[in-house]
Amino acid sequence: MQQKYYYCEYCGHRFPSVRLLTSAPCVRHPDGPNKGRHKLYEGTEKSEYTCKYCGKKFPSIMMMTAAPCVNHPKGANKGNHSPAL
Numbered sequence: 001m002q003q004k005y006y007y008c009e010y011c012g013h014r015f016p017s018v019r020l021l022t023s024a025p026c027v028r029h030p031d032g033p034n035k036g037r038h039k040l041y042e043g044t045e046k047s048e049y050t051c052k053y054c055g056k057k058f059p060s061i062m063m064m065t066a067a068p069c070v071n072h073p074k075g076a077n078k079g080n081h082s083p084a085l
Helices: 018-023 061-065
Strands: none
Touching: none
């Protein structure tokens, strides 16, 4: 039986359970590093993820959320890419 993983929408880290994911602080939280908890990514696990703001594709959520997005709602490069469901 294959292990199911749960991913944080803000930073892309994976966890073996939703409980562990939602109980830990997130370094890429929108309010600031470690000022909030991880947020569950509710999409499916994929081989490629698309940014919901600009359409750029990435091989993982972790790589996506590490890079600034030119079409971010806060302004060009003022926020990171975010995965589309």
